[in-house]
Amino acid sequence: MDIIVNGAATTNFYERYDVAFDTNVLGAKHMYAFANKCIKLKMLLHISTAYVSGEQEGLILEKPFIMGDTLRAGTHLDVESELNLIKHTKMELNANCATERAERKTMKELGLKRARHFGWPNTYVFTKAMGEMLLGHLEGDLPVVIVRPSIITSILKDPLPGWIEGVRTIDSVILGYTKQALKFFLVDPDAIMDVIPGDMVVNSMMVAMAAHTEEQVQTVYHLTSSVSNPTSYTTLQESGHRYFKDNPPRGKNGEPIRLNNMRFFSTVARLRAYIVIKYKFPLEVLHLVNVLLCGLFSRRYNELNGKYRLAMHLIELYAPYTLFKGRFDDMNLEKLRKAMESNKDGGECCFDFDLRRIDWDDYFYKVHFPGVLKYLA
Numbered sequence: 001m002d003i004i005v006n007g008a009a010t011t012n013f014y015e016r017y018d019v020a021f022d023t024n025v026l027g028a029k030h031m032y033a034f035a036n037k038c039i040k041l042k043m044l045l046h047i048s049t050a051y052v053s054g055e056q057e058g059l060i061l062e063k064p065f066i067m068g069d070t071l072r073a074g075t076h077l078d079v080e081s082e083l084n085l086i087k088h089t090k091m092e093l094n095a096n097c098a099t100e101r102a103e104r105k106t107m108k109e110l111g112l113k114r115a116r117h118f119g120w121p122n123t124y125v126f127t128k129a130m131g132e133m134l135l136g137h138l139e140g141d142l143p144v145v146i147v148r149p150s151i152i153t154s155i156l157k158d159p160l161p162g163w164i165e166g167v168r169t170i171d172s173v174i175l176g177y178t179k180q181a182l183k184f185f186l187v188d189p190d191a192i193m194d195v196i197p198g199d200m201v202v203n204s205m206m207v208a209m210a211a212h213t214e215e216q217v218q219t220v221y222h223l224t225s226s227v228s229n230p231t232s233y234t235t236l237q238e239s240g241h242r243y244f245k246d247n248p249p250r251g252k253n254g255e256p257i258r259l260n261n262m263r264f265f266s267t268v269a270r271l272r273a274y275i276v277i278k279y280k281f282p283l284e285v286l287h288l289v290n291v292l293l294c295g296l297f298s299r300r301y302n303e304l305n306g307k308y309r310l311a312m313h314l315i316e317l318y319a320p321y322t323l324f325k326g327r328f329d330d331m332n333l334e335k336l337r338k339a340m341e342s343n344k345d346g347g348e349c350c351f352d353f354d355l356r357r358i359d360w361d362d363y364f365y366k367v368h369f370p371g372v373l374k375y376l377a
Helices: 017-035 079-095 100-117 123-137 169-178 198-211 233-246 268-292 298-322 331-342 360-375
Strands: 003-006 043-047 058-060 144-149 151-153 184-186 195-197 218-223 263-265 326-328
Touching: 003 017, 003 198, 017 043, 017 079, 017 100, 017 123, 043 123, 043 198, 079 100, 079 123, 100 123, 123 144, 144 198, 151 169, 151 198, 169 233, 169 298, 169 360, 184 268, 184 298, 195 198, 198 218, 198 331, 218 331, 233 360, 263 268, 268 298
Parallel strands: 003 043, 043 144, 058 326, 144 218, 151 195, 184 263
Antiparallel strands: none
C-alpha cells in the first residue's frame, strides 16, 4: 500500500458528541496508527473542512492546528479531557437509567455546548479540528497532507457534468425553493459564497498525492474559491431566477408553475423579528384559543410549535455559513497548480483544478441547477 486517503467522517452539524468524537477525532488517530504499520506507505491524505476556521473574518491561512489551539481567547483545549468528559457523562446517564432518547439529546447538547465554549459553531467542525490536531501531534515520520474543501458542489466536467450526491447547504435552499416549501432564507446576498465543484476537489487531491509522496512534512491545502475566483450569493440568486424562468417546474397537469420570489434576510436579528411577527405571534394566539377550548387544538399547536422551534434551531446552525465573512487563502493550492503546469510538458493536464477559469453564472445556470434537479430532487 502506497497511499491512504482518510475520508471517513460524520458531517452532521448537530451530531451526538460521542459519535462525532469517535469518528472525527479518534478515527483520525486510529487511521494514523494503522498507517504507521504499513511499511511501504508513502503518505496519508486526510480530508477535513475549510470551516474548521469557525467564524473567523478576514484572510484565513493554510496553517495546521497546534494541540490545544482554540478559537476563543482564554480557553485551552485538551483532547483527552474531552474524551473523559464524554465517558463520565455516559456513565452518569447509565447510572440514572436514562432512556435512549434522553441520552441522544444530552450528547447532542453536550457537543454543541463544548464546541461553542471553545469558539466553534457546531460539533462537526469542532471535532474535525481536533482530528487535525491529533494528526499534527502524533509522533512518526509519516508524511501527512490535510485538504480542507469548502462547500462542494456538482461536478463541472469529468466524468459527468452536474452529478452530485448528498444535499449541501445551498442545494437544500434550491430544492426548498423549487417545491415552494422555503419562503425565506438567512443570507447576506453580497457575502462571498465559497464553493468548489466536486471534480476539482478530487483532481487537486490526486495531484497533492503525487507531489507529496515521501515528503516528511505536514501540508495543508484550502480547496476553496473565495480568493482565487470569488462569487457572491447574488450570483446564485440571479442565475437561479433566470434558470427557473426559462425552465419552470411542471405541475401534475403539465402546466408550468410560476415560482414566487424567496425573501432574504442579511442578519439573524431581522429574520428573528420576521418569524416572530409572521409565525410566533399567530402561534401564541392559537395557544390561547387552545387553552380556552380545553385543548381542542393541542395536536395542531404542538405540530406548529415543533416546526417553529426546528426553524429557529436551523437558523442558529446555518448562520455561521450563510453569513460567513472570512476568505480562505489558497497560496499552497496555487503553488501546487503551478508546479503541475510546469511538469506537464506542454500537454493539457487531465487533473484540472484551476478555479480561475470558472464563470460561476454559467456554471450555476448550465451545470449546477440542472444537476441538482436531476440527481437530488
